[in-house]
Amino acid sequence: MLRIEGLSAAYRGLKALQGVSMEVRKGEIVAVVGANGAGKSTLLKSIAGQVATEGEIVFDGASLRRVAAHDIARRGVCLVPEGRRLFPRLSVEDNLRLGAYARRGEANRFKPLDFVFTLFPRLKERLGQRAETLSGGEQQMLAIGRALMTQPRLLMLDEPSQGIMPRLVDDILAAITRIRDTGVTVLLVEQRLAEALEISDRAYVLQTGRVVMSGAAADIAADSAVRQAYLGL
Amino acid sequence: MGLIYALVAAGLSLIFGLMDVVNFAHGELLMLAMFAVFVLRGVSGADPLLLMPVVALLLFGAGMAIYRGLIARALSVQFNRGMVQIFVTFGLAIFLRGAAQFAFGGEFKSVTGHWLADRSVNLAGVFLPLPQLAAGVVCLLAFAALLAVSRTEFGRALEATREDREAVALIGIDRDRIFALGWALGCATVGIAGAMLAGFYYVNPNVGTSFALIAYVTVALGGFGSMLGALVAGILIGEVEAVTAALFEPAWKQIGVFGIYLVVLMVRPRGLFGKL
Numbered sequence: 001m002l003r004i005e006g007l008s009a010a011y012r013g014l015k016a017l018q019g020v021s022m023e024v025r026k027g028e029i030v031a032v033v034g035a036n037g038a039g040k041s042t043l044l045k046s047i048a049g050q051v052a053t054e055g056e057i058v059f060d061g062a063s064l065r066r067v068a069a070h071d072i073a074r075r076g077v078c079l080v081p082e083g084r085r086l087f088p089r090l091s092v093e094d095n096l097r098l099g100a101y102a103r104r105g106e107a108n109r110f111k112p113l114d115f116v117f118t119l120f121p122r123l124k125e126r127l128g129q130r131a132e133t134l135s136g137g138e139q140q141m142l143a144i145g146r147a148l149m150t151q152p153r154l155l156m157l158d159e160p161s162q163g164i165m166p167r168l169v170d171d172i173l174a175a176i177t178r179i180r181d182t183g184v185t186v187l188l189v190e191q192r193l194a195e196a197l198e199i200s201d202r203a204y205v206l207q208t209g210r211v212v213m214s215g216a217a218a219d220i221a222a223d224s225a226v227r228q229a230y231l232g233l
Numbered sequence: 234m235g236l237i238y239a240l241v242a243a244g245l246s247l248i249f250g251l252m253d254v255v256n257f258a259h260g261e262l263l264m265l266a267m268f269a270v271f272v273l274r275g276v277s278g279a280d281p282l283l284l285m286p287v288v289a290l291l292l293f294g295a296g297m298a299i300y301r302g303l304i305a306r307a308l309s310v311q312f313n314r315g316m317v318q319i320f321v322t323f324g325l326a327i328f329l330r331g332a333a334q335f336a337f338g339g340e341f342k343s344v345t346g347h348w349l350a351d352r353s354v355n356l357a358g359v360f361l362p363l364p365q366l367a368a369g370v371v372c373l374l375a376f377a378a379l380l381a382v383s384r385t386e387f388g389r390a391l392e393a394t395r396e397d398r399e400a401v402a403l404i405g406i407d408r409d410r411i412f413a414l415g416w417a418l419g420c421a422t423v424g425i426a427g428a429m430l431a432g433f434y435y436v437n438p439n440v441g442t443s444f445a446l447i448a449y450v451t452v453a454l455g456g457f458g459s460m461l462g463a464l465v466a467g468i469l470i471g472e473v474e475a476v477t478a479a480l481f482e483p484a485w486k487q488i489g490v491f492g493i494y495l496v497v498l499m500v501r502p503r504g505l506f507g508k509l
């Protein structure tokens with residue numbers, strides 16, 4: 001579904017990604033793990049068209065390079081970014097509905113709302129509230145909900161557990177599995193190694209902009225060398 | 234008069250609120266709208282009131298063209314973006330003024346002999362000239378229309394783009410399109426104000442300057458990016474102007490306006506309804 005070859009990205013000369021190659025198959029949850037600054041966010045932003053890159057990114061047989069960010073989203077690749085980037089002064093409902101804005105004219109564009117509310121019932125109780133008044137966990141739910149409203153085929157999540165109460169982290173990880181079960185492919189970036197690998201099928205380990213290991217999530221979880229050498233655990 | 238100020242300011246505020254770009258050519262767009270009435274009337278003989286929607290549409294198109302042709306480019310430069318923005322709209326202002334000077338000459342013109350000209354209604358002993366009254370009503374309607382737009386889904390998208398212009402791309406919204414439509418709307422607003430103003434105010438290439446100055450004050454007074462603020466501040470400024478002109482000499486009227494402005498600026502720097 002998604003194939004990346006020799007991808008490099010740099011910020012003003014500082015190389016954040018160096019020749020990354022990877023693959024995501026339809027229906028998988030693929031985790032990208034690595035220490036802080038390894039380039040995980042940059043990888044997701046590259047796919048979403050938010051940073052200039054070299055190399056190839058192919059989604060469903062078509063190159064995503066030189067495609068405008070909003071068109072990448074319309075093709076079904078949706079990023080829930082670090083920091084969530086909600087519209088803080090708009091209501092929960094407006095935030096969700098705007099996810100379907102690009103599908104104006106389509107009959108069933110608000111249909112995913114039902115699924116979002118079964119995943120995150122808390123959102124339904126807070127529809128009229130401004131997004132900025134939600135707790136961290138609820139904001140993450142809203143960010144994922146807004147992304148689901150775009151009806152993505154590939155959902156990319158950048159550290160969805162960041163800044164969230166432990167109890168809600170489990171809820172969110174469970175939601176990710178349920179999202180995958182509806183046929184959405186998931187590319188997940190996480191700092192919490194054990195939890196991420198538990199729900200993933202495969203994983204890539206990133207270190208200073210390079211893929212240093214990849215394989216079945218269970219194998220990587222079992223490999224103590226990974227934990228020590230690359231993740232500093 | 235206050236309502237015209239308010240509407241001119243609303244257009245300015247809309248664009249500024251949306252993308253933090255101050256349109257220094259705003260007054261010149263007002264001038265353009267007034268000349269458009271003048272020219273279209275010469276060609277078709279139609280009444281300014283009928284021409285108003287046409288002029289609004291023309292300015293809508295002009296706003297879109299200005300965004301796509303100039304502003305989008307100015308935003309894409311890498312260095313000194315703030316300066317480039319200022320000079321682009323400033324340059325546009327000078328260009329428009331020069332072009333009007335060239336096309337129409339510098340003398341004062343006025344649109345005469347239309348339906349409402351020189352007529353007035355007697356409201357409980359006070360004679361209100363019809364052109365001004367009609368302008369006031371149309372401006373209020375335009376405000377109502379702007380408010381209605383802000384409640385539509387497009388209005389929400391406008392608001393979202395104003396909140397986080399990077400994030401809208403993540404959900405498939407083309408921010409360039411939203412920006413272009415924002416400019417179009419802001420300019421159409423000025424178009425309506427200009428078309429109504431042409432019914433009772435002289436037209437010349439420099440007419441926009443004083444209106445623009447007041448529009449900046451109105452926006453600052455009402456609060457940057459606030460529509461309601463623009464409305465209230467516009468009316469307030471119109472009144473202050475009228476009162477100063479009546480109490481002292483007409484030439485003093487702007488002193489009252491800037492006096493109020495300075496006071497508000499010191500007491501409440503973000504304006505009456507400012508969010509920033």
Ligand SMILES: Nc1ncnc2c1ncn2[C@@H]1O[C@H](COP(=O)(O)OP(=O)(O)O)[C@@H](O)[C@H]1O
Pocket residue numbers: 011014015016034035036037038039040041042043
């Ligand atoms: N906007 C930016 N400007 C400059 N350098 C950046 C920027 N974003 C990230 N970097 C650098 O790129 C590298 C990779 O960052 P990032 O992709 O955010 O890593 P991760 O998400 O794995 O923590 C880091 O060294 C970081 O300092």
Ligand SMILES: [Mg+2]
Pocket residue numbers: 040041042082
């Ligand atoms: Mg990161």
